[in-house]
Amino acid sequence: MQGHAYIDGNFVALEDAKISIFDWGFLHSDATYDVAHVWRGRFFRLDDHLDRFEANLGALRLNPGLSRAQMREVMHECVRRAGLDDAYVEVLCTRGRPAPGSRDPRTCVNNFMAFAIPFVWIADPDKQRRGVDLVVGTPQRIPPASVDPRIKNYHWMDFVMGLFEAYDRGGETVVLTDGAGHITEGPGFNVFAVHAGRSPGAPARLVTPAAGVLEGISRRTLIELAQTAGLGVEQRLLPVDELRRADEIFVSSTGGGLIPIATLDGVAVGGRQAGDFGPVSALLQQRYWDLHDDPQYAQPVRG
Numbered sequence: 594m595q596g597h598a599y600i601d602g603n604f605v606a607l608e609d610a611k612i613s614i615f616d617w618g619f620l621h622s623d624a625t626y627d628v629a630h631v632w633r634g635r636f637f638r639l640d641d642h643l644d645r646f647e648a649n650l651g652a653l654r655l656n657p658g659l660s661r662a663q664m665r666e667v668m669h670e671c672v673r674r675a676g677l678d679d680a681y682v683e684v685l686c687t688r689g690r691p692a693p694g695s696r697d698p699r700t701c702v703n704n705f706m707a708f709a710i711p712f713v714w715i716a717d718p719d720k721q722r723r724g725v726d727l728v729v730g731t732p733q734r735i736p737p738a739s740v741d742p743r744i745k746n747y748h749w750m751d752f753v754m755g756l757f758e759a760y761d762r763g764g765e766t767v768v769l770t771d772g773a774g775h776i777t778e779g780p781g782f783n784v785f786a787v788h789a790g791r792s793p794g795a796p797a798r799l800v801t802p803a804a805g806v807l808e809g810i811s812r813r814t815l816i817e818l819a820q821t822a823g824l825g826v827e828q829r830l831l832p833v834d835e836l837r838r839a840d841e842i843f844v845s846s847t848g849g850g851l852i853p854i855a856t857l858d859g860v861a862v863g864g865r866q867a868g869d870f871g872p873v874s875a876l877l878q879q880r881y882w883d884l885h886d887d888p889q890y891a892q893p894v895r896g
């Protein structure tokens with residue numbers, strides 16, 4: 594695969610980016626990460642990704658050993674060396690290894706790494722045109738009181754088992770609940786329900802879970818775009834039954850922006866024909882990609 598990585602203070606080929614099996618990032622999922630993207634040679638909202646990454650490092654008491662400016666430089670350099678126009682750019686920091694014989698996390702030397710690979714789609718443009726088949730999975734999302742989902746993390750066993758269930762049931766991806774009948778999020782994305790205006794001409798309303806989820810950068814982007822377009826946006830509990838009644842459903846991710854959902858548990862969303870996702874999804878998807886040409890949101894990869 595085309596790409597380039599940074600590990601142990603050096604830029605290396607992807608196949609040389611390896612960590613010790615004794616690193617707690619591997620043994621205990623003790624790590625945080627962030628993923629930004631480059632589209633047509635420009636980073637999208639890189640500062641927002643770095644803000645989130647730095648906040649998460651602080652919350653987990655991880656020290657990457659690099660300043661924000663240095664981390665930014667590493668991300669640019671990975672993309673430049675990879676020679677990619679459209680890229681998936683990940684930064685991560687693992688706990689590292691404790692002192693020999695110790696299980697005290699304070700003795701660990703943390704490891705910062707980064708890599709750039711070709712853009713990764715949760716659903717590629719062709720799939721987006723057809724829409725994704727979503728399943729409400731049985732596993733409960735790990736409770737926020739145990740693992741805070743606002744800190745981007747690798748505690749994905751609930752999602753992975755949910756994905757197996759979704760495939761077994763003929764779906765393509767999964768969304769998990771909080772165990773009390775409310776939607777949380779899926780493997781790599783946030784969820785939105787769209788309700789058409791209550792009377793003719795009234796603006797549509799978007800509902801997205803307020804808590805128990807990662808505060809996605811794409812989620813934020815779509816909320817801002819919806820507000821600018823005069824749509825209502827409600828961040829609150831989203832009951833599964835309400836999602837089933839939505840006129841439109843979409844998910845949001847760095848891996849593809851706004852991704853329309855065609856069916857929920859095998860039922861066509863909003864009773865629509867295949868390939869018709871409704872006006873709100875279409876409008877916001879167009880505006881999301883338009884923002885990639887706006888210098889306020891997108892800055893060129895340094896040559």
Ligand SMILES: Cc1ncc(COP(=O)(O)O)c(C=O)c1O
Nearest residue numbers: 781782783807809810811846847
């Ligand atoms: C669990 C989870 N929720 C939501 C998202 C979406 O976040 P963003 O829009 O910042 O990519 C991700 C992204 O990978 C994720 O892993």
